[in-house]
Amino acid sequence: MLCPPEPSPGPQPLDGPPADPPTSPLPLGPPERGADSSPKGPPSPLAGKDSSFEDLEQFLATSERRGQSPGGPPEPATPGLKEPLLEQLRSTVKDIHNAIDRLLSLMLLAFEGLNSAVSKDRCLACIEEPFFSPLWPLLLALYRSVHRPQEAALSRSMELYGKAPPAAIGIPSKLLPQGPEATGTGTYPYRAAAQELGLLVLESCPQKKLECIVRALRAICACAEGYHRAHEPAPDAEPQPGTAAIGADDLLPILSFVVLRSGLPQLVSECAALEEFIHEGYLIGEEGYCLTSLQSALSYVELLPGGPAHAAETGTSCTGGSTAFAPALT
Amino acid sequence: MAVAGGGGGAAAGRAYSFKVVLLGEGCVGKTSLVLRYCENKFNDKHITTLQASFLTKKLNIGGKRVNLAIWDTAGQERFHALGPIYYRDSNGAILVYDITDEDSFQKVKNWVKELRKMLGNEICLCIVGNKIDLEKERHVSIQEAESYAESVGAKHYHTSAKQNKGIEELFLDLCKRMIETAQVDERAKGNGSSQPGAARRGVQIIDDEPQGQSGGGGCCSSG
Numbered sequence: 001m002l003c004p005p006e007p008s009p010g011p012q013p014l015d016g017p018p019a020d021p022p023t024s025p026l027p028l029g030p031p032e033r034g035a036d037s038s039p040k041g042p043p044s045p046l047a048g049k050d051s052s053f054e055d056l057e058q059f060l061a062t063s064e065r066r067g068q069s070p071g072g073p074p075e076p077a078t079p080g081l082k083e084p085l086l087e088q089l090r091s092t093v094k095d096i097h098n099a100i101d102r103l104l105s106l107m108l109l110a111f112e113g114l115n116s117a118v119s120k121d122r123c124l125a126c127i128e129e130p131f132f133s134p135l136w137p138l139l140l141a142l143y144r145s146v147h148r149p150q151e152a153a154l155s156r157s158m159e160l161y162g163k164a165p166p167a168a169i170g171i172p173s174k175l176l177p178q179g180p181e182a183t184g185t186g187t188y189p190y191r192a193a194a195q196e197l198g199l200l201v202l203e204s205c206p207q208k209k210l211e212c213i214v215r216a217l218r219a220i221c222a223c224a225e226g227y228h229r230a231h232e233p234a235p236d237a238e239p240q241p242g243t244a245a246i247g248a249d250d251l252l253p254i255l256s257f258v259v260l261r262s263g264l265p266q267l268v269s270e271c272a273a274l275e276e277f278i279h280e281g282y283l284i285g286e287e288g289y290c291l292t293s294l295q296s297a298l299s300y301v302e303l304l305p306g307g308p309a310h311a312a313e314t315g316t317s318c319t320g321g322s323t324a325f326a327p328a329l330t
Numbered sequence: 331m332a333v334a335g336g337g338g339g340a341a342a343g344r345a346y347s348f349k350v351v352l353l354g355e356g357c358v359g360k361t362s363l364v365l366r367y368c369e370n371k372f373n374d375k376h377i378t379t380l381q382a383s384f385l386t387k388k389l390n391i392g393g394k395r396v397n398l399a400i401w402d403t404a405g406q407e408r409f410h411a412l413g414p415i416y417y418r419d420s421n422g423a424i425l426v427y428d429i430t431d432e433d434s435f436q437k438v439k440n441w442v443k444e445l446r447k448m449l450g451n452e453i454c455l456c457i458v459g460n461k462i463d464l465e466k467e468r469h470v471s472i473q474e475a476e477s478y479a480e481s482v483g484a485k486h487y488h489t490s491a492k493q494n495k496g497i498e499e500l501f502l503d504l505c506k507r508m509i510e511t512a513q514v515d516e517r518a519k520g521n522g523s524s525q526p527g528a529a530r531r532g533v534q535i536i537d538d539e540p541q542g543q544s545g546g547g548g549c550c551s552s553g
Contacts, residue, residue, distance in 0.1 A: 170406070218379045225381070245381035247361035248352075248402035252409055283419070284349050284399050289384040296404075296412040303411075 089146050092139070093276055103127050124279060129205045132277070136204040143269040150302055154265035157304045161260050166190075169260070170253040174231050175224045175246065189227070190258050192219040197262045200270065206277050209270065210287050217290045220254050221246060248293070255297040268298050345395040348508045351417040353441045354426030355434045356405045359460045362491035363426060364400055367501055389505060396505050405437075413441075414448055421508045422454040424500070425484075427475075429459045430467040435475065442482050452515075454507045455484035456500060463490040 107123045108115050114123055132139075144151065161169070166176055166189055177189055188194075196216035203209045224246045246254075259267065271294055282288050354360040361382045368385045382402060389396040403409075403416045417423060425441050427434040438457055445453060457479045459470065472488075479486035485503065489496035 170408075217383075221379060221381045221383070245361070245365060247364075247382040248404045249356055249361070249406065251380075251383045251402075252404040252406075252412075284347055285386075286380060286384055289380065289399075289401055292401075292415055293383070295415060296409065299412060300409060 085142075085146050089142055092142060096135070096139070096277070100124070100127060100131065103131070121279065121281065125207065128207055132206055133204045136206075136273075139273055140266070140269060143273045144266060147269045147272060150268045150298075151265040153302045153306070154268060154298065156306050157301050158260055158263050158265065160306055161301075161304060162263060164260065166254075166257050169257040171257060172250065175227055175250055175254065177227050178230065188261060190220055190223050190254055191261075192223060193217070193255075193258045194262045197258065197264060197267065201264060201266060206274055207279075209274055210278055210282065210291065213274075213290045213294055214287055216258065217251070217255070217293060220251065220258065224250065224254065251293060252297060252300070255293055256300050259294070259297045259301050267294070268302070271295050271298065345397055346509060346512055347397045347399070348421040348505070348512075349399050349401060349419060350422040350424060350504065350508075351420045352400060352402045352424050352426070353413070353417075353438075354405055354424075354458075354460075355428075355431075355437045358405070358426045358428040358431070358434050359491045360402065360405070360424075360426040363424075363458070363460060363489060363497060364402065366491050366494050367497050368400070387501075389502075391502070391505055391509065394509060396509070398501070398505065413444065417445065417449065417453075420449065420453055421511070422456065422504050424456045424458055424504070426458045426460050427470065428461050429470050429488075430461060430464050432469045435459075435470045439478070442484065446482065451483065452511060454504060454511060455479075455482070456487060456504050457484045458487045458489055458500060460489050460491060462488045462495065463492050 104120065104123055104127065107127075108120070114120065167173060171189075193216040196212050196219055200209050200212035200216075203212060271291060274291060275295070278287070278291070283291075352360050352364060364385050365382050368387055384402065385400045387398040387400070389398060401416055401420070403413060423441075423445055425438045427438045442455060442457070445455065457475065459472075459475055476486045485507075487496055487500045487503075489500060491497065
């Protein structure tokens with residue numbers, strides 16, 4: 001088992017007395033955590049960690065039981081029901097961040113040489129897979145209970161628009177195939193991207209999931225370029241680099257179409273969890289852009305106008321949002 | 331990897347990482363604008379696999395290394411509500427309008443309001459009148475645009491993506507302003523008034539200097 005070493009023995013780590021951490025900057029995760037990493041905090045980090053996972057399992061068991069008896073109304077009123085879930089999620093998220101911080105600290109205590117920005121990133125990358133793989137299914141279940149209204153709205157939209165032609169989602173015809181691929185029964189445009197999203201839900205390591213999202217968006221760009229080229233069989237020399245390059249104006253409608261075809265409402269929960277746990281350095285880069293775009297497409301799809309049943313179902317969760325920008329479905 | 335490169339000493343050897351969002355209605359030419367900027371004459375393989383949606387550029391300004399990440403956003407009205415998740419944590423915003431299209435200038439005004447509301451004064455705003463090659467068809471007066479920009483603390487630029495005019499200047503100036511803002515930020519932090527909210531912002535300056543590991547204290551207290 002992992003056990004924090006005694007602080008007393010001989011060579012102290014370079015990092016000064018253990019009393020100063022709350023003020024020391026650590027380039028990880030949200031700042032609120034600083035508050036409870038004070039030395040007078042939880043008596044034993046490991047006990048804290050174990051019990052929080054037990055809590056999570058216990059919580060999942062009870063929420064399943066609750067789900068199995070749909071007849072009887074749950075004890076608290078609807079707003080009260082959401083609160084404990086959110087609270088549970090928040091504290092679980094915090095526990096996970098703390099656990100990762102501790103693992104990182106242990107690695108740095110064990111190997112002083114790792115104490116550089118680059119090495120820390122490496123350490124975190126190494127921790128990630130063994131740490132998250134067993135945890136992700138449980139964590140996702142928790143995220144899914146919290147995001148149940150969004151998932152319901154998404155699957156509703158997927159039902160209503162899952163077979164809608166790409167032009168209905170606002171994809172211009174120059175970015176669509178003309179040939180058999182356009183009308184073929186077994187396939188649809190941008191299928192490669194939807195397949196990548198399908199792989200995402202099979203992975204259990206955040207980094208690998210993120211890679212699936214990046215590959216999905218790259219697939220969109222590659223397909224778009226291919227379709228565009230096919231429209232303009234430019235006989236005059238090389239096509240100018242960048243003339244077929246699509247910007248967000250095209251990317252988002254295509255991504256929304258891909259989301260609809262994927263038929264995976266749980267993507268909204270996956271993305272929420274990824275946003276929380278991927279390395280902060282990725283948020284500004286290509287990976288962050290891809291995640292943000294997928295989240296945007298998901299909320300766009302979620303808010304597509306539905307039938308009256310849709311309004312009743314999601315009326316509580318999206319406060320007035322759906323009327324604010326009724327999408328222009330032509 | 332987008333993490334700012336580590337640097338040794340106090341002032342030298344750092345790399346700034348800035349996030350810049352690109353806003354503008356459908357046909358104002360924002361895609362051409364960034365493609366122009368990023369298709370560098372020394373290296374025409376600058377266009378990433380995400381094409382014009384997400385572009386990066388490395389610069390060296392007065393010895394300071396800058397990594398620029400340019401985030402394009404969808405200009406269509408129906409995606410407007412999704413804006414905030416794109417521009418959170420941005421260091422700069424480029425708001426593009428078409429000088430021949432009064433409507434696109436009104437849209438810019440809406441975005442300015444929204445950005446100021448959500449991100450306050452820390453974000454560097456650039457209002458860009460594109461398509462100055464179509465000067466004859468101008469529908470937005472220079473004076474109106476410039477005085478509006480001044481009134482909201484933004485800077486105004488004239489560009490032509492078609493003729494490759496004004497684009498280098500626009501980005502260079504924006505980078506300088508973002509560096510200044512980041513330095514003011516750093517100084518404020520140095521004075522001990524560090525805001526916890528800043529930890530998730532785009533600028534990260536990572537020193538290689540050994541520093542305390544937070545969480546270490548909690549770890550060792552069990553002994």
